[in-house]
Amino acid sequence: xxxxxxxxxxxxxxxxxxxxxxxxxxxxxxxxxxxxxxxxxxxxxxxxxxxxxxxxxxxxxxxxxxxxxxxxxxxxxxxxxxxxxxxxxxxxxxxxxxxxxxxxxxxxxxxxxxxxxxxxxxxxxxxxxxxxxxxxxxxxxxxxxxxxxxxxxxxxxxxxxxxxxxxxxxxxxxxxxxxxxxxxxxxxxxxxxxxxxxxxxxxxxxxxxxxxxxxxxxxxxxxxxxxxxxxxxxxxxxxxxxxxxxxxxxxxxxxxxxxxxxxxxxxxxxxxxxxxxxxxxxxxxxxxxxxxxxxxxxxxxxxxxxxxxxxxxxxxxxxxxxxxxxxxxxxxxxxxxxxxxxxxxxxxxxxxxxxxxxxxxxxxxxxxxxxxxxxxxxxxxxxxxxxxxxxxxxxxxxxxxxxxxxxxxxxxxxxxxxxxxxxxxxxxxxxxxxxxxxxxxxxxxxxxxxxxxxxxxxxxxxxxxxxxxxxxxxxxxxxxxxxxxxxxxxxxxxxxxxxxxxxxxxxxxxxxxxxxxxxxxxxxxxxxxxxxxxxxxxxxxxxxxxxxxxxxxxxxxxxxxxxxxxxxxxxxxxxxxxxxxxxxxxxxxxxxxxxxxxxxxxxxxxxxxxxxxxxx
Amino acid sequence: xxxxxxxxxxxxxxxxxxxxxxxxxxxxxxxxxxxxxxxxxxxxxxxxxxxxxxxxxxxxxxxxxxxxxxxxxxxxxxxxxxxxxxxxxxxxxxxxxxxxxxxxxxxxxxxxxxxxxxxxxxxxxxxxxxxxxxxxxxxxxxxxxxxxxxxxxxxxxxxxxxxxxxxxxxxxxxxxxxxxxxxxxxxxxxxxxxxxxxxxxxxxxxx
Numbered sequence: 001x002x003x004x005x006x007x008x009x010x011x012x013x014x015x016x017x018x019x020x021x022x023x024x025x026x027x028x029x030x031x032x033x034x035x036x037x038x039x040x041x042x043x044x045x046x047x048x049x050x051x052x053x054x055x056x057x058x059x060x061x062x063x064x065x066x067x068x069x070x071x072x073x074x075x076x077x078x079x080x081x082x083x084x085x086x087x088x089x090x091x092x093x094x095x096x097x098x099x100x101x102x103x104x105x106x107x108x109x110x111x112x113x114x115x116x117x118x119x120x121x122x123x124x125x126x127x128x129x130x131x132x133x134x135x136x137x138x139x140x141x142x143x144x145x146x147x148x149x150x151x152x153x154x155x156x157x158x159x160x161x162x163x164x165x166x167x168x169x170x171x172x173x174x175x176x177x178x179x180x181x182x183x184x185x186x187x188x189x190x191x192x193x194x195x196x197x198x199x200x201x202x203x204x205x206x207x208x209x210x211x212x213x214x215x216x217x218x219x220x221x222x223x224x225x226x227x228x229x230x231x232x233x234x235x236x237x238x239x240x241x242x243x244x245x246x247x248x249x250x251x252x253x254x255x256x257x258x259x260x261x262x263x264x265x266x267x268x269x270x271x272x273x274x275x276x277x278x279x280x281x282x283x284x285x286x287x288x289x290x291x292x293x294x295x296x297x298x299x300x301x302x303x304x305x306x307x308x309x310x311x312x313x314x315x316x317x318x319x320x321x322x323x324x325x326x327x328x329x330x331x332x333x334x335x336x337x338x339x340x341x342x343x344x345x346x347x348x349x350x351x352x353x354x355x356x357x358x359x360x361x362x363x364x365x366x367x368x369x370x371x372x373x374x375x376x377x378x379x380x381x382x383x384x385x386x387x388x389x390x391x392x393x394x395x396x397x398x399x400x401x402x403x404x405x406x407x408x409x410x411x412x413x414x415x416x417x418x419x420x421x422x423x424x425x426x427x428x429x430x431x432x433x434x435x436x437x438x439x440x441x442x443x444x445x446x447x448x449x450x451x452x453x454x455x456x457x458x459x460x461x462x463x464x465x466x467x468x469x470x471x472x473x474x475x476x477x478x479x480x481x482x483x484x485x486x487x488x489x490x491x492x493x494x495x496x497x498x499x500x501x502x503x504x505x506x507x508x509x510x511x512x513x514x515x516x517x518x519x520x521x522x523x524x525x526x527x528x529x530x531x532x533x534x535x536x537x538x539x540x541x542x543x544x545x546x547x548x549x550x551x552x553x554x555x556x557x558x559x560x561x562x563x564x565x566x567x568x569x570x571x572x573x574x575x576x577x578x579x580x581x582x583x584x585x586x587x588x589x590x591x592x593x594x595x596x597x598x599x600x601x602x603x604x605x606x607x608x609x610x611x612x613x614x615x616x
Numbered sequence: 617x618x619x620x621x622x623x624x625x626x627x628x629x630x631x632x633x634x635x636x637x638x639x640x641x642x643x644x645x646x647x648x649x650x651x652x653x654x655x656x657x658x659x660x661x662x663x664x665x666x667x668x669x670x671x672x673x674x675x676x677x678x679x680x681x682x683x684x685x686x687x688x689x690x691x692x693x694x695x696x697x698x699x700x701x702x703x704x705x706x707x708x709x710x711x712x713x714x715x716x717x718x719x720x721x722x723x724x725x726x727x728x729x730x731x732x733x734x735x736x737x738x739x740x741x742x743x744x745x746x747x748x749x750x751x752x753x754x755x756x757x758x759x760x761x762x763x764x765x766x767x768x769x770x771x772x773x774x775x776x777x778x779x780x781x782x783x784x785x786x787x788x789x790x791x792x793x794x795x796x797x798x799x800x801x802x803x804x805x806x807x808x809x810x811x812x813x814x815x816x817x818x819x820x821x822x823x
Contacts, residue, residue, distance in 0.1 A: 012654065014647065014650045014651060014654070121665055144685075145661075145685070146661075173665075174663055174687065174688060177663065177664055177665065178661060178662060178663040178664075178687045179646070179647075179650060179661070179662040179663075179664075180660070180661045180662070180687070181650075181654055181660070249686075249687075249688070251685075252684075252685035252686045252687070253686050253688075255685045256684045256686050335688050335689075335690040336684075336686040336688060336689075336690050336693070337690030337691065337692070337693060338690065353692075354692055354693065354713055355692075355713055355714055356691070356692040356713060357692070357709065357712055357713060357714060357751070358750070359709060359710060361746065362706065362709060363738050363742070364736075365703050365706055365707045365738060366703065366726075366727045366729050366730050366735035366736065366737060367727065367729065367735075368637065368673060368674050368704070368727040368728075369673070370673040371728055574733075578728070578732070580728045580731075582731065582732055583726075583731035583732065584731060584732055584733045587733075
């Protein structure tokens with residue numbers, strides 16, 4: 001049985017924040033869950049996916065976040081408790097349904113989880129998704145700990161049904177990827193099937209209907225504001241006149257800092273757990289008790305600006321600060337020492353930071369950047385494209401996935417990326433606006449997510465570039481989640497249809513389509529040369545299973561390769577491929593037999609044919 | 617103005633950083649430590665950054681035991697640094713202060729750039745001298761050799777937990793940790809893991 005299905009109320013279990021969120025949903029009786037995977041949210045959906053295989057919970061990996069939220073909107077409006085999870089930038093994709101779903105509302109509880117990533121541990125930006133709550137007019141909850149994450153998810157479903165609106169739960173990486181012991185609650189009953197009652201004047205958002213629905217949304221928001229005034233998630237502690245307003249993990253750093261600085265008796269802390277709508281009266285009453293206030297929040301001055309506005313309404317003139325020079329930054333994540341230092345400085349508390357050690361004489365330590373795996377098919381495809389495009393003035397528009405790592409030397413195949421799906425569409429712009437040769441790279445999962453619409457655009461507007469679809473048969477980057485092109489039978493999963501990338505590309509009317517096997521180097525180079533020579537949109541589908549995924553499926557492994565005495569130390573293998581199975585020993589290239597998966601690409605690259613398969 | 621409060625006043629809090637290369641098993645080590653802390657009745661919070669661990673990157677775990685609420689450890693504020701790889705231990709020295717106890721495996725796992733001759737791996741003697749001169753204590757030994765001696769190179773994490781417990785810096789007893797190993801690591805590896813723990817414990821005494 002899945003550990004999150006344990007029916008042991010009161011038991012304490014070590015849980016990752018994402019496991020606590022999944023457990024909270026199960027305790028709330030979630031019956032329907034949708035997602036597109038994205039770090040740091042991925043383990044929530046992974047756990048719900050596993051739970052769905054052992055229970056009547058319906059779970060799906062949807063094509064993208066917009067689809068996931070729309071699927072969720074249907075289920076929730078049929079009265080089923082539903083959860084929809086995504087990383088912060090996924091909310092941009094889902095923003096279109098989000099804005100109007102807020103007008104329509106829900107019948108069954110709908111919790112939308114956004115996992116923000118301050119410091120960009122695994123993201124392209126560090127946008128602050130609290131503004132989505134503000135913009136959509138939806139309630140938002142923000143936990144400060146793993147245990148509170150579980151509690152908030154459970155509560156969020158009740159709140160959603162009380163307000164008949166989706167509730168957004170916002171986490172940050174330091175909640176998602178933290179662990180702590182959490183006490184299990186009671187498992188909820190799942191209602192897996194509902195009924196949708198026709199009511200077009202409430203659900204069909206033509207202008208006349210939406211004009212009424214917007215009124216309803218504002219009424220719901222006013223009701224949510226009243227709840228925000230009294231919810232235990234917004235709480236005041238301490239009784240001093242130095243005020244601190246904080247949220248999320250910052251509350252932990254502040255709680256520790258006031259103890260460590262010995263100023264607990266002087267500080268009054270307002271922890272905001274419901275950040276939209278903010279509790280206006282509670283904040284004004286808090287400000288009246290303070291001489292000076294510090295707002296402690298990662299990201300943007302979301303609360304700071306609101307608190308200042310509320311002070312103005314209450315005709316209060318006390319100093320209120322948060323972001324600024326010598327204060328907090330809008331950049332990156334906070335840490336305990338930074339918060340302690342700013343708190344001490346702001347309230348003029350004498351404080352000597354702990355002694356640091358002198359790092360000036362530490363020698364330079366070689367970096368350890370992530371690398372495409374040994375035997376990764378993307379390396380082979382990049383090599384072939386590079387050879388085929390030799391001498392051309394190229395632009396490589398790339399996309400989001402493991403293959404983004406191809407931008408690093410020695411491959412250096414990646415010149416531009418902004419978001420999921422942007423490879424194809426930005427290639428349209430580059431090819432029209434320049435005379436350079438444009439090649440776009442996109443993974444299979446990303447192609448389904450948002451590459452198809454760009455490709456339709458390219459065909460229709462008759463753009464001129466080559467799209468290389470790196471089809472490794474799985475969503476690899478986020479931990480091997482399925483997508484519409486995946487062979488679900490290999491996962492021992494039934495009841496799915498497999499969508500063929502090739503059939504999709506053909507149906508769109510692409511003029512030149514070639515399938516290549518990237519481990520066949522010469523054939524691949526020739527096929528890519530032909531595609532590059534084609535005037536118009538050409539597509540290469542490069543098919544080879546992700547080597548890590550193949551291992552997890554326990555597929556038979558090829559015998560590894562070794563470097564024979566024929567090697568003349570050209571080192572094309574190292575300098576052009578850079579597979580991490582290579583190492584140098586006494587200035588000679590060697591292959592780590594434990595790392596090598598036997599893809600044979602280096603053997604085809606070696607000018608001396610010196611790389612040979614290890615004999616049995 | 618009030619006191620010049622120092623974080624040392626909060627003696628209950630122990631801050632431990634574990635650094636490793638993806639695949640070295642430090643996440644399991646953290647989990648076992650967490651379970652042992654539960655057995656000892658010590659509050660524990662952990663935070664990990666493992667962005668692209670499977671693709672050869674660095675994995676860093678922060679483990680905070682005691683009353684503090686933070687689960688993150690700032691630069692200079694680790695009480696203990698446990699390194700699974702010598703160059704990564706050196707890289708994490710920014711987390712240490714003159715009172716930090718450092719424990720490190722000495723068997724290198726050179727980054728790919730070094731393996732192909734495009735970077736220089738730090739000299740291991742100089743590395744030890746540097747760490748020893750800047751921190752309270754350095755415990756350095758070849759933990760990979762001991763893991764092999766215990767019967768499985770993957771037991772490296774348990775060897776290092778042995779050395780960690782030997783320092784007596786944590787409010788956990790060796791028996792509590794062994795109980796966590798018995799219940800939370802794979803049953804067929806429990807004997808190897810326990811042996812690895814004992815070898816690491818003894819090595820910590822000698823180092």
